């Protein structure tokens with residue numbers, strides 16, 4: 001594992017918490033040079049100090065919702081170590097509200113953060129990858145990027161959109177030696193549900209039981225690194241559990257999934 005990532009420059013968004021944080025620790029231990037991004041600089045600093053080689057970690061705070069700023073942030077990121085080998089698109093938020101209760105503004109906000117920011121960053125970085133005829137986009141989608149269950153329409157729509165965009169990109173750039181790996185995590189134990197956007201202004205504000213029982217983030221990071229190293233087109237990340245069965249049902253017996261999905265609405 002160490003050889004594949006040794007001296008590689010990896011830019012991770014959403015690196016201040018959860019999956020991105022765990023990935024930062026695992027990649028640093030494997031010898032990678034890191035650029036860590038999210039909004040909260042003190043949290044990024046904490047993650048940097050937790051890395052095996054803090055001297056090989058640069059911090060680049062950014063707000064993914066501020067898409068106008070992302071072209072300049074990409075130029076800054078490339079300058080950090082003189083190039084980028086792997087871009088991990090990972091920052092984002094989830095959502096919990098029924099369609100009937102969800103303001104259109106929430107749908108737009110989720111698309112802007114969980115979809116358009118990834119597109120803008122990718123388009124900004126792509127010329128760099130094409131020029132050096134190498135690069136790897138790693139995209140944290142979700143099981144919700146493949147299936148639909150209640151309470152997640154805005155989130156699932158943004159995650160489904162990622163598959164359309166990045167599958168097309170892969171078909172365009174494979175000849176340039178550029179790889180695209182889309183991750184479809186199930187439940188991973190992180191803070192994601194605390195900040196879930198709801199029909200109320202300030203989000204869910206409490207942990208979800210499913211997330212609390214999810215795969216620990218450090219184990220998710222190991223699965224992700226295996227998928228990156230293997231150059232997988234798409235990789236499930238998580239426990240062998242209901243989410244994985246949901247993916248199979250969606251492919252083989254979608255009507256069964258639709259019938260059981262309403263039972264998944266949290267009380």
Ligand SMILES: NC(=O)c1ccc[n+]([C@@H]2O[C@H](COP(=O)([O-])OP(=O)(O)OC[C@H]3O[C@@H](n4cnc5c(N)ncnc54)[C@H](OP(=O)(O)O)[C@@H]3O)[C@@H](O)[C@H]2O)c1
Pocket residue numbers: 013014015016017018019020037038039040041043062063064065090091092093094113140141142143184185186187188189190191192193195211214
């Ligand atoms: N946990 C799960 O069960 C699960 C399952 C499937 C998919 N995922 C996906 O995994 C990714 C990481 O989530 P996580 O579970 O690790 O959750 P998390 O612990 O809440 O981490 C989310 C990260 O996104 C960053 N972020 C949020 N809004 C941002 C913004 N406007 N600009 C820049 N950064 C922003 C946060 O940093 P700041 O607050 O510092 O900005 C944080 O670093 C997400 O794309 C999520 O959809 C998670």
